[in-house]
Amino acid sequence: MVATSPLELPTLTVSDPVRRKKILERLSPLILTPGQQQKIHDIFLDEMRLGLAAKPEKESSLLMANTFIPELPDGTENGEYLALDLGGTHFRVIYAHMKNGKFDEEIVDYYHVPSEKRLGPGEELFDFLAECIANFIQKRQLGGRNFQLGFTFSFPMIQKSLDVGILVSWTKSFNCPGVVGEDAVRMLNDAIKRQGGLDITVTAILNDTTGTLVMGAYLDKRCAMGMILGTGCNGCYIEKVERIEKWLGKHKESEVIIDIEWGSFGDNGVLDFIRTQWDDAVDNQSLLVHSYTFEKYFAGKYLGDLFREVLLTLAKEGLFCSGGIDILNTHGAITATNVSNIESDSFKGVTDETKAVFDNLNLIYDDDDLHIALYVAGILSYRGVLLVSLLSGILLERMKHDHCTIAIDGSLFQHHPRFRPLMEKFISDTAPGRSFDLRLAHDGSGKGAALTASIAERLKKRSSR
Template structure:
């Protein structure tokens, strides 16, 4: 169904990041302002009638509570890993050159296909741009089965091409010549703006036979096999798409962040600082770098952060010992972390029962936080009863809410460290950060915490958090339009 869209992305921007951001008698996380700088990152202690129990629980959770000194250390390690990655030295950060040298300037025109692959649902989009604005959007969603996500890669890409063909038939455009932007939300080694190899699957994908395969070329081959006149113009991930889509709305956007099933960031880096180039770049001043911070610390540089609960979540994941930083933040893992912590407390006699594995999801973390903010716990208790197979008391529900708050606080802290480090690195008068993803959008406290912690970690750098919608779809179409504009200049 076609729709005319006045604003292609929802905008929610708040400006802060200055030294006076924190004021009043208490901070947003309940920590008194007369605390030291280091202590202002800590969540408030658990309050129970049974004070001894509360103290024991907070003691067990101590490894999940990061003070400012620890976060500063994380930031220093992150800075080192950024430099190592850019210089092609050993680093846990890929620091991939995306070959996207420009952001939207309002001249983007044309009709483009966009493919969005990153989760169990795959989307095909038809997008029309006029003077940089989205005026038409048709979307169809296709489910990717377990067999396709875990089977041969060739089968998956043939399925993607079948979906494109089905979509174009529905649109009556099967014989049309079209440019396509392919959002492939997995770590890649890019060779150009339209080619790249998969480095590793993440999330719920683990297809075989993809080593050294150019995913754009494989998709192109599958499309041609069906007689489709579709050219893969751009290959990017959802983080780059979010940056590009955000920049359409606000030219100050130079950082893109995903806080959804997984987590990642990208930013516009000076071209001269980037060592890896496989294309001419004499006229390129800035280029988008995909950090792939989900893997931050996989080389052991963040071992001081890892708790027994994190190890349990990692051990039970599809890709153990891989993308460990993402497992502190991503929506795929926060529910599992909540379950692991409550299970640990139950084994110590501090919680009534061990929740069944898989019974608590990241949506429960948001629910528990929502009720915590509201000062109620009825739905929390109901969810815990279902997860534990027995009724729980009001105080047990308060314990679970506290655990949700602690792990949410840490997630916000760690993303904030990364963003604050980029703000200091870029040293611009004002930076807007485009953020997309279910955790950012649906968690009741994450945004407020991020605004607070980024301001504490980069006090002299003004910033805005801009809530961006669907960078993985609209961003890929905009990037394809940018690529077409650049190509036209070189003719």
């Protein structure tokens, strides 16, 4: 087997030319044509326009939320801050000490959110969070001082200010009644007061994507885009205030971070022209059907099942594996990590990882089956990189910065061997001549939240003068 480049469109090598032709024709909907790419480009620009409009003629699938963060770390950050990072079944409480714009000390504790708190009354969830903060303060001997807290709340929300975030909908494994439509900051501040003995004020709310941009700017002042590319996918960028029609009133700020919430791009049907039967199958098996359309095309939570569904179809049609295919009916049997490992085989010119995955699944296979799996993993990954790169390039063209560092966090970007190199190529193709680089900005949801609390403090001091 010959090693291939991550930049090349995958090719299929099997011994039977008739079988090869059938597979290529069957999977052709997964390869986006230049015309489809241009259509995605135009639709995304229009969805952004609708999302920023004061009175759009129709609803956009993009939230285009104002984060109310008008500036980024500038090197003057000093003092002690707390951060709370909530977005999954585990959350973190973080203490950060900053000196002359740098992290001087950081303490992190992890807490598990039991299912009864994730599904029970919202007030009880926030009381639980406040209890954990109190536990952290006591355990780490941080009592007797005032703290400002940055709250990473990784759920769709509409912000009214830097310290007001109205929950739009729960996602993932959370569904607490009494929170949708309410301000998560107010609920957490109220819970902290009920807890008693704490001198803590939540001064900023953000999501992990925004935190990644803020963390990216800490690492490189030229950072103007943030992205999560892991279990899910989202992007944010710096927008000119004059372009935000729905932000009414007078504002001193010239720019602000906009949280696009592009994971839901296409929830209104505008991307149905690229949708395949395998995308439908994955969507129908998901917790939130007909939502988060864009990220379901490639994000880590779904990539393994997309791969499995394609192989299942080929197996049913007699084009893949001679036996043991019942496992391919099982949701979650193949993970994004498996797909990443199979992709690494392609670039090394081997099939070791692919064999390991197949052996674990007890599939009966030959060399051609291994090559088919390599091809399927390749074209699914290629499609995903192309989609996320199209959107990234559009933002680069929109911002027109001399140079833009794109801060990215997430396991797909970190570990999938095709994503980074191919993103660099595709973004360059989408935004020719635009100078950019991709930078891993780990822990935007933690350190980014602490940095945002410091920015909030700076803004408050400035406005009180």
